[in-house]
Amino acid sequence: MTGFSVMKYLNFLLALPFLGLLWTPLYNRHDPVLWGFPFFYWYQFAWVPVTSVLIWIVWKKGQST
Amino acid sequence: MNTINPWALGVFVFFFAATIVVGSSIQWIRGLFHAKRDTNSHEEWSLGGREFGPWVTWFLVGGDFYTAYTVIAVPALVYAAGAYGFFALPYTIIVYPFIFLVMPKLWKLARAGGHATAADIVKARFNSRALEVVIALTGLVAVMPYIALQLIGIRTVVQALGLPGDLPLIIAFISLAAYTWLGGLHAPALTAFIKDIMIYIAVLVAVTVIPLHTGGYSALFATAAHADTVLKTGQGLPYATLALSSALAAFLYPHTLTGILASRSADTIKQNAVFLPAYTIVLGLIAMLGFMAHAAGINTTNTSMVVPLLFQSVFPAWFAGFCLAAIAVGALVPAAVMAIGAANLVTNNLLPAQANPVRASRITAFIVKIGALICVLFLNAQFAIDFQLLGGVFILQTFPALILGLLRVRFSAAAMLTGWAVGTVFGVGMCWMDGLKPIHPINLGLFSGNISTGLLSLVINIAMVALVSVMAPAKQDIPAKTTA
Numbered sequence: 086m087t088g089f090s091v092m093k094y095l096n097f098l099l100a101l102p103f104l105g106l107l108w109t110p111l112y113n114r115h116d117p118v119l120w121g122f123p124f125f126y127w128y129q130f131a132w133v134p135v136t137s138v139l140i141w142i143v144w145k146k147g148q149s150t
Numbered sequence: 151m152n153t154i155n156p157w158a159l160g161v162f163v164f165f166f167a168a169t170i171v172v173g174s175s176i177q178w179i180r181g182l183f184h185a186k187r188d189t190n191s192h193e194e195w196s197l198g199g200r201e202f203g204p205w206v207t208w209f210l211v212g213g214d215f216y217t218a219y220t221v222i223a224v225p226a227l228v229y230a231a232g233a234y235g236f237f238a239l240p241y242t243i244i245v246y247p248f249i250f251l252v253m254p255k256l257w258k259l260a261r262a263g264g265h266a267t268a269a270d271i272v273k274a275r276f277n278s279r280a281l282e283v284v285i286a287l288t289g290l291v292a293v294m295p296y297i298a299l300q301l302i303g304i305r306t307v308v309q310a311l312g313l314p315g316d317l318p319l320i321i322a323f324i325s326l327a328a329y330t331w332l333g334g335l336h337a338p339a340l341t342a343f344i345k346d347i348m349i350y351i352a353v354l355v356a357v358t359v360i361p362l363h364t365g366g367y368s369a370l371f372a373t374a375a376h377a378d379t380v381l382k383t384g385q386g387l388p389y390a391t392l393a394l395s396s397a398l399a400a401f402l403y404p405h406t407l408t409g410i411l412a413s414r415s416a417d418t419i420k421q422n423a424v425f426l427p428a429y430t431i432v433l434g435l436i437a438m439l440g441f442m443a444h445a446a447g448i449n450t451t452n453t454s455m456v457v458p459l460l461f462q463s464v465f466p467a468w469f470a471g472f473c474l475a476a477i478a479v480g481a482l483v484p485a486a487v488m489a490i491g492a493a494n495l496v497t498n499n500l501l502p503a504q505a506n507p508v509r510a511s512r513i514t515a516f517i518v519k520i521g522a523l524i525c526v527l528f529l530n531a532q533f534a535i536d537f538q539l540l541g542g543v544f545i546l547q548t549f550p551a552l553i554l555g556l557l558r559v560r561f562s563a564a565a566m567l568t569g570w571a572v573g574t575v576f577g578v579g580m581c582w583m584d585g586l587k588p589i590h591p592i593n594l595g596l597f598s599g600n601i602s603t604g605l606l607s608l609v610i611n612i613a614m615v616a617l618v619s620v621m622a623p624a625k626q627d628i629p630a631k632t633t634a
Binding site: 096099100102103106107108109110113114115118120121122123125126129130132133134136137139140141143144147148 | 233236239240243244246247250251366367368370371379380381386387389390393394417420421423424425427428430431434
């Protein structure tokens with residue numbers, strides 16, 4: 086039963102990419118520049134591995150419960 | 151038009167033709183090894199026997215999700231509109247949490263009930279033939295502009311090779327028709343490997359070599375003078391809403407759902423949600439080609455030509471030929487899956503009980519491609535990407551029935567039908583009035599701006615579903631799985 090409630094909270098991790106990417110004022114900036122990429126671009130690129138890891142966490146935890 | 155380079159054309163023809171031949175003969179080759187199995191059965195042709203593991207699913211889902219949309223349409227929009235064209239990046243990120251949460255549930259329902267299409271699932275859930283027909287028809291119509299986008303992709307590269315007049319479109323159409331007719335779903339599943347390897351080679355070389363020509367990525371953003379590097383005022387809202395509506399629509403299409411339902415298990419889907427974002431990095435880098443084209447001095451009004459022209463100006467002829475073949479194969483494979491997905495709707499839901507379902511599917515797939523051809527010829531969209539967004543407006547109207555239908559709350563078929571009808575009429579009406587633009591201006595006093603037409607019509611749709619449900623609640627005594 087505890088495993089089930091942990092799962093419920095874990096699923097909220099999956100809401101993070103939505104919040105981080107759909108609220109454009111959060112990242113619609115030129116600076117700081119990283120390796121020549123304005124913030125606008127590398128911030129969004131960075132969400133790709135972050136999202137993968139978040140889904141992976143929820144997936145693995147879901148299997149073990 | 152530019153003159154034909156024999157090296158570019160030769161390499162292109164070799165790779166493009168090889169893909170079609172390999173894909174088309176796969177059914178025949180499988181027949182040699184699996185003598186017991188009926189390789190001509192309908193489940194084989196349409197769902198690959200529902201046996202695809204993690205790897206094949208990764209290539210198949212990735213293969214029909216990353217299409218001419220990625221390699222032609224997105225860079226074209228970035229070239230013309232700058233940062234705004236990047237909405238494809240958040241779209242192809244947030245789609246994966248959505249897949250992870252929703253699609254395993256849908257897969258289990260489909261497996262338990264033996265469903266092959268969205269309309270099958272909806273019919274079982276709501277026990278309504280009318281709703282089934284409506285969902286199937288929507289899938290059929292929505293996929294046509296999406297295939298049209300793929301035809302434009304193939305046409306564009308053949309044009310770039312220097313072939314004149316209507317010949318590029320004719321070649322695009324015939325190659326697609328032959329490939330689908332002969333291969334069934336096994337053709338794209340196998341050739342998706344070839345497609346992805348070719349695309350990866352082309353893109354990785356492009357994103358490393360081209361910036362070297364133009365002075366690195368920092369110079370790229372410095373020289374991209376008329377392509378703005380961040381969103382302009384008022385672009386934030388359409389950027390976010392287009393990303394969201396595209397993500398919600400992405401896996402409602404008959405072809406993307408086919409890829410999901412053809413997987414072996416619900417866990418295969420979850421695993422793929424973890425690893426499919428690898429494609430998104432590639433998509434983002436391809437989008438950068440739109441900026442690189444400015445830096446390389448490409449100047450064209452036909453924005454779809456941006457990437458082919460860029461490849462031809464920077465690469466030696468033989469490698470440009472290879473890259474163009476990669477784009478063409480990258481359009482061909484998903485277009486075939488789209489046509490097959492649409493064909494399944496007709497044989498399963500619109501005209502069931504066929505004496506020869508494989509033949510019926512083949513013929514339907516062909517008719518769907520004719521519909522796509524008509525879209526190319528008669529719909530005058532400003533950007534190729536608008537075709538995909540137009541399909542999205544249609545397909546999003548199936549979201550309530552398919553996805554909200556998974557919830558424990560019970561909605562009636564009447565509520566879903568009303569929502570669909572009102573949403574579709576509004577969505578299509580707005581698109582028509584806005585001149586096929588995918589965003590619609592709204593003004594609610596404090597809140598005004600451009601919003602994705604698809605998302606707007608989906609909101610109207612859901613509001614209608616809620617309204618009808620409150621006025622005439624669904625009967626609670628119907629068990630969850632009535633006709634499984």
